[in-house]
Amino acid sequence: MKLSVELVPERMPVVVGFAETAAKAAGLDASAAAMLALSTEELFLALCNSIPGAAITVRLHDRRYAADLLFQVPQPPDLRIFNITSRPDHDTEEGLAEMGLFLASRACDQFSIRQMALGGWEIMLRKERSYPAPVQQSQPYLAVQTWQLTTTPAPDAVKQFSTLIADCYAACQFPEEFTPPGRLLDKLASNEYGLILAQGQQGELAGGLIWHAGEGRIVECFGPYLAAPAEPEQLSIALCEKLTEQFGRSSRQGLVLYAPQQPPAAAGFEAAGSLAIPGGTIWTGYRMLAEEFGADAAVAAELMPFYTDWCSSMALARNIRSYHDDGETGNGLTLFATRLNRQIGMARLTPLLVGRDAEAVLEEHLHLLDQEQFSAIYCTVDTGRPFDALLAPHLLHNGFSPLMLIPWGGTGDLILLQRNGGKR
Amino acid sequence: MNLCNLEALVPQYVRQFEAYIPSPPDDELQQMFGCSRLVRMNNNENPLGPPPAAAAFLKTFDPALVSRYPSGDCRPLRAKLADYLGVTPPQVILGNGANEVIAFVIKAFCQQGDNIVTADRTFAVYEWIARFSGIDARLAPLDDFGFDEEGLLARVDSRTKLVFICNPNNPTGTWWSRDRLIRFMERLGPDHIVVLDEAYAEFMDQPDYPDGISLLSRFPNLIIFRTFSKMYALAGLRIGYLVGTEQVTDIVRKTAIVYSVNTLAQSAALAALGDQTFITATRSLVQEGQQMLAAQCAELKLPILTSDCNFAMIKLPFSDTLAYRLLMQQGYMVRTMTGFRFPGWIRVSMSNCDAMQGFCTALSRLVHSRTDQSPLARAYGVSL
CATH class of the missing domain: 3.40.630 (Aminopeptidase)
Incomplete structure (x- = not known):
């Protein structure tokens, strides 16, 4: 969905209406869609003040787990207004508009601006979908002796895997969340994320590794999350090698691993440091994919x-x-x-x-x-x-x-x- | 400045494709990695240099000749190649390296919606050229490091125009015997072109290894690729060729770029072709290198894949790209295999005795430095 419009205040209702309708169509609930509409209103007004009359396009990118409202503008606006702390100057009209933008950015989960490679600037407001709380169903997880890896797991297996993360690794999700199951399924459906799942012969869950290939040269990887962490070595190695193989012949320069436990050395990741997060420690590893020349x-x-x-x-x-x-x-x-x-x-x-x-x-x-x-x-x-x-x-x-x-x-x-x- | 609308102009399959970045010159790499010399063991080049006749020609080349265009269709060289290979001159098409003839063939036979079939862990250029031409590349996993007949056939459909088989395979060195190739051709049938890439054919010293050209009369849907870059050590001049039936080469010629092979390359290839003494000397050098490397790997307990080819693959107990950087610091450049979908492996080109000994020492030092610590300390760079 895309809307082309001039930056004049009279067009604001059209843009806001577009944002709200598109957000609902993308699956945001009424409250989240209203927040995105509010953000849109404030951003649009700020842009009207910054680059009045410019022709822009507004489009919604449905990421399943989130909705991105993207404003493409032909020239750089006054960038100061985009800092989330931008403080209002109550003495001027422009200042009041900035105050609105300050609120707008706080209503979103992510707010960014980037210069596009092929010209122009793109401002993004992201609102994430909310998901129902997971049903408590803790279960014993057993070691699986022989497993097979799949990169296209069935939805039920994905849900089982998300539940495993919730049960055993809830506090160690960083910097992404893969629970509850609906969120993980939506992330996988967005094609930005992928999952390598290990299952036993009867389909029993052994473990898995999630990747996120966003923009840039790096793929972020999360895991391995294992059903029986006491015996992780061979399974961890297999998951990490499969991941490396998957991105080996790609344009990506490296893999960054956020691991809930120390992955074995033979998995091919180099130590990249460890991070203290609210839930504990995250081990990080780095795997360069390309031959670098310095x-x-x-x-x-x-x-x-x-x-x-x-x-x-x-x-x-x-x-x-x-x-x-x-x-x-x-x-x-x-x-x-x-x-x-x-x-x-x-x-x-x-x-x-x-x-x-x-x-x-x-x-x-x-x-x-x-x-x-x-x-x-x-x-x-x-x-x-x-x-x-x-x-x-x-x-x-x-x-x-x-x-x-x-x-x-x-x-x-x-x-x-x-x-x-x-x-x- | 008016910006053109590149977003609209560039096809999606080109936009998605990432340009290949070749390595910088040696002096830049030496400076960056802090090594006083650099031994390239990454491109499967022949360390002996060109055969003597080609070297002599290059030394005495008259610079005045470069003001003239080369033979547009490499006529003298095609005549000699045809005679040497037992085919007719129209059956031979030369290109600016074998990479260019790959492009000729894909352009000649494929259109949007068609596909090519090859292996997932083989020479990458078939896949790359197909993809940035908007042609689907279907990849069959290798079976025990070799091309898998069943996997290839399972991916072939009515829109499959080309099946690429690298024989022997780069980087694993595995190869199909004559019987196996014939069996595959019979099962595939005549509705698809099979490209047999024999870039390393001159290294092969096995009775069962098939000469693809000898099968052309039986299978007119075969095309054979060869190159002067590997055995004949003319990589810097960029010259390779294909051989097919006249009916097939008449088609490929429509998409072949004329005048793309320069005068130096044509004449050097003409001088180099068929020097059996040189081929024997190279094979001997390769064999010695393979033996030396195999012995070193046995000592270090590293799995190794050797063959008649001028390269070997070694499995390391840590990241291949890390090994690459650490070996670069010691002045040895190898090919990492992550890009070939073999994470943790490196491919090493055979070189002369000095270079091989130096490399073995560097490899030994590297493996000991990474494995003498406990796995945990090694993984996280900490002392325990």
């Missing part, structure tokens, strides 16, 4: 020891340049894409632009996330985008520390930092 990397002096250590242990060939703040303007302003999981209190910040206001914008974000009681806050720094290095001292100053390195996770390598507490 890369340039711009790294802040504060992150240099972490980065060089990891490059050394992962044998990454990097031409590392220490990036210093020499007073340059950078991108002019700072803009974060945010991804929120209110249920588990997790927030991920991705810097889209980093400018001289980085410290203030970061602190505003953290203040807001603290107010809303987000306990697990992460931020990434991309070694392929030199201005990201300007953000590093402010992250460390605000209690973040680097935990994980994802080679080729962004334009260059991605350093994932986690906030430990207050200011240092």
